Amino acid sequence: MSQLLVINSSGRHNRSITRRLTQQFAECWLMAHPDGKVTERDLALQPPSAVNEAWIASAFTSAQDRTPQMQEALTESETLLAEIEAADAIVLGAPMYNFGLPSQLKAYFDQIIRVSRSFAYVPEADFPYQPLLADKPVTVIISVGNGDLLPGGPMSQMNFLEPHLLTMLEFIGLHNVEFVRVGYEEFQDGRVKNALESAEIAIARKAAA
Numbered sequence: 305m306s307q308l309l310v311i312n313s314s315g316r317h318n319r320s321i322t323r324r325l326t327q328q329f330a331e332c333w334l335m336a337h338p339d340g341k342v343t344e345r346d347l348a349l350q351p352p353s354a355v356n357e358a359w360i361a362s363a364f365t366s367a368q369d370r371t372p373q374m375q376e377a378l379t380e381s382e383t384l385l386a387e388i389e390a391a392d393a394i395v396l397g398a399p400m401y402n403f404g405l406p407s408q409l410k411a412y413f414d415q416i417i418r419v420s421r422s423f424a425y426v427p428e429a430d431f432p433y434q435p436l437l438a439d440k441p442v443t444v445i446i447s448v449g450n451g452d453l454l455p456g457g458p459m460s461q462m463n464f465l466e467p468h469l470l471t472m473l474e475f476i477g478l479h480n481v482e483f484v485r486v487g488y489e490e491f492q493d494g495r496v497k498n499a500l501e502s503a504e505i506a507i508a509r510k511a512a513a
Contacts, residue, residue, distance in 0.1 A: 305339055305340060306337045306339070306340040306341070306392045306393075307341045307342075307343060307390055307392050307393075308330060308333050308334075308337075308340060308341070308342045308391060308392070308393050308394070309345065309387055309390075309391035309393070309394045309395070310326050310327075310329070310330050310342060310343065310344045310345065310394075310397075311326075311345045311347065311394065311395070311396045311412070312326055312344070312345070312346050312347060312348065312397045313347045313348065313397060313399070313405075313406045313408055313409035313412070314348060314397060314399045314406065314447075315348050315406065315408075316399075320397070320399070320447075321399070321447040321486050321489060321500070322397030322398060322399050322445050322446075322447045322486075323397055325484065325486070325503055325504070325507055326395050326396075326397040326445055328507055328508075329395045329443065329445070329507045329510070329511045330342050330344075330395070330511075332507060332508045332511035332512060333393070333395075333511040333512075335511075335512075336511060343390070343391065345384070345387060347406075347408040347411075347412050348406075348408055351408045351411060352380065352384070352408065352411040352412045352414070352415045353380055353411070353415070354411055354414070355415070358373075358374075358377040359377050359378065359381070361374065361377075362374035362375070362377040362378050363381075363418050363419060363421075364419065366420075367420075378418075380415060381415045381416065381418055381421070384412065384415050384416050385416050385418070385421060385422060385437075389437065389438070391440065392440060392441075393440055393442075393443075394440065394441070394442045394443070394478070395442075395443045395444075395445065395511075396444045396445065397445045398444055398445065398446055398447075398465060399446075399447040399448070400446065400447065400448040400449070400463070400465045403453075403463065403464050403465065404464045404465050404468060405465060405469070413472050416476065417472060417475065417476060420436075421436065422435070422437050422476040422477070423435055423436055423475060423476055423477075424436055433475065435476050435477030435478075436476065436477060437476045437477035437478060439478060439480050440480060441480045441482070441510075441513075442473060442478050442480060443482050443484060443510050443511075444466075444469060444473075444481060444482070444483050444484070445483075445484045445503070445507075446465065446484065446486065447485075447486045447489055448463075448465075448485070448486070448487050448489065449488075449489050449490035450487065450488065450490060451487020451488040451495060451499065452487075453487070454485050454487050455485075457487075469481075484506045484507055485499070485503070486499045486500055486503050487499050
């Protein structure tokens, strides 16, 4: 059975462009995979815990040496990583907040980027960080208030959302990443309408594939 993991990070629920598009992606994906399963992870309704001293101590202790308390400190991380590992494809909704990630999405990546679990540290290698997760298609749906912030736009140098996301995904082994972008949300004119229409076409194609 094929599985799709849907990750939403928008603080909005009723007016969210990224939520609207991740839902459309899931619907199109189910049409192409009628026997498939969709798992939803809502980072706004269930914000991931911030990394703390107990988490760090546990993550940097070898699995065989962890106490039961240490294992408990990593339970949430294990749950989130297991969802990724079980999925055959991932769709991630990521609106731009203050030129970067929503805080709940950053907390999510802090939970899943873990030494000896999603990446290995090999100090003698030319590049000491080795990804440990199996690659799979990841569709990232981006929404920005001003389309000039998107790649190729006159304000693209202020877009820290996309390079940050791509770096983190590739760091753990997810290299098959494609972006679907919607701009000019703040303007509420023909530009956002056109961007949404283009995004919906792209989503239908990617979900079917």
